[in-house]
Amino acid sequence: MAASARDLSKVESVIQLKGVNKWYGQFHVLSDINLDVKEGEKIVICGPSGSGKSTLIRCINRLEEHQRGDIVVHGVTLSNDVKNIEAIRREVGMVFQSFNLFPHLTILDNLTLAPIWVKKTPKKEAEEIAMSLLTRVRIPEQALKYPGQLSGGQQQRVAIARALCMRPKIMLFDEPTSALDPEMVKEVLDVMIELAREGMTMLCVTHEMGFARAVADRVIFMDRGEIVEQNEPEEFFANPRNERTKLFLGQILHNH
């Protein structure tokens, strides 16, 4: 589907992970991860809980620190240099499982905060961008409310708009629908699908296989800190090769 639209081999890599390793104490949470993400590519990462998939994408914007290997984002190699990290974070938007909106700020202030303070966008311009993005996620009427007054689905759409306000080149989604009531999952996925169709580079940790089928160029299955299998969605779901993938797919597809 989306994958056949373009030939990805000719496109530049925007994220490169080379031999990335990470430990939590003795626990080897990421082992020898190699991953190349092309510009405009949509990647869905799935796997059982504790498999390291969240840790993987959190390493990309340095919410977690990896101990060995290289992560290159937009040509910048991640290091402990704060300026370096902040530069990468400006280019990479992130959406969390638990929304993490700022409860003491209105929706509009949540959206304009980073553009004003990080990108130094004039306030008026930032508000215009924010309103256009709120319209895009279909809740402009909530702009002056506080996060606590919105439903989970609305909060997650605000969180997506908030990340987009920084005009990121890459979006990371960490289980964006896992904390939502079932009837709200679709409204969030619809926004994400729209975003994917517009050509955003996306890395999504999710178990929404319908979403993976609709937009993913590649599905990655992780288990015990390793990338076990990766393939185009059609092939991935139809002919999983690894036993662990089969077992996992059997479990989650069964539940749906």
Added chain:
Amino acid sequence: MTDAMPVGDRKPLAPPVDETGALGWARKNLFSSWGNGITTIVLIAFVVWVLSWFLEWALFTANFTASTGAECRGGGACWALIREKFRYIFFGSFPYEQHWRPLFAVITMLAMLVLSADRRMWNWRLLVIWGLGSFITFLLMFGQIHIPLSLILFVALVGGGIGLSLRSVLATPSERMAYYALVAIGAVGLVLRIVGVLPAWSIAIAPLSYVETSLWGGLPVTLILATYGLVFAFPYGVLLALGRRSNLPLIKGLCVGFIELIRGVPLISLLIMASVMLPLFLPSGTTIDKFLRAQVAVILFAGAYIAEVIRGGLQSLPKGQFEAADAMGLNYPQKTLLIILPQALRVVIPPLINTFIGFFKDTSLVLIIGIFDFLNTANQALVDPNWAGFPGEVYLFAAFIYFIFCFSMSRYSKYLEFELNKGTHR
């Protein structure tokens, strides 16, 4: 969702009759059983008996007009003593004919506190209110203020620095230039002053006669110690709390060490250290005002306690708030000032005001080192042999004044909690 019942047509039911109105309330809460009924009646009788005795003593048989203690004896409360001594209790040994000065200083400070209690003032106005209010207060109390050149330069340096760090993003080029100019003037001037190129010049504002701090007493002393103690201890406590959570081992170690050290000793011992020990360590010839030393001791002490209260608030924030701020590319000061502190401080308003109230009362410990705060002047009023023997009246009066302040703070805490959480309520 598919419920077909026409909900809107239902009549709302009135609540059960016996739970509404004063009678209903009394029946439910006071006379719900025989045991409760008897307890209620006994307690009411007791309260009436105590109250009637107190009113008899404090009002009906009280003496308001006696001119000596002897005339007061035998009757009820001797409020004539308060009438006779209230000016000493309120203003201590401040020159008698100049009592209007501490009076207006107290009024200025109260106005300052009331104004800054209003949330709409929480911006640059707060600086103006406190700058102006403090200047008036201390001008009234001292009578004369000498502003040395080095202080002016220091203020320029700090002001420019704060402006640069807080407004670096939002400032216009000309505003930023002004900050740079302030910093430059302050830094260069201070160096020249220290080297000795600039003279020890100072601005003298001297409209009134000079009254030194050892003559200050009563309510202004208590208010100054408590207000400025907390005003300085608060930002200091915030820094300590942030430092204690720092990833840098040195900063963290210093903050933990300081907090634990201060919390490990009583305030009294710190005050005695400040008043007796500190002068021994200073080079001979230099003296630091005793009042200032006590003030600094209060600030250090309160800072440690406030830090721990604020740390509680910082720890109550979900990790996701820090991560979201990080993921957006906010740097540490932005994250702290815009995301973390506004939320953490909201959470800790009740324990924070609790600490404030505690410190307001703890300032009375300065009587140990011979500073005449409000409680100490009240105490001194009892020493007069003409009026010996009426401690109850004086302490009751002092307690009443303390109560007004502490109760106001407590109510303000309640208002603030409500006000700050207004928007976030569902």
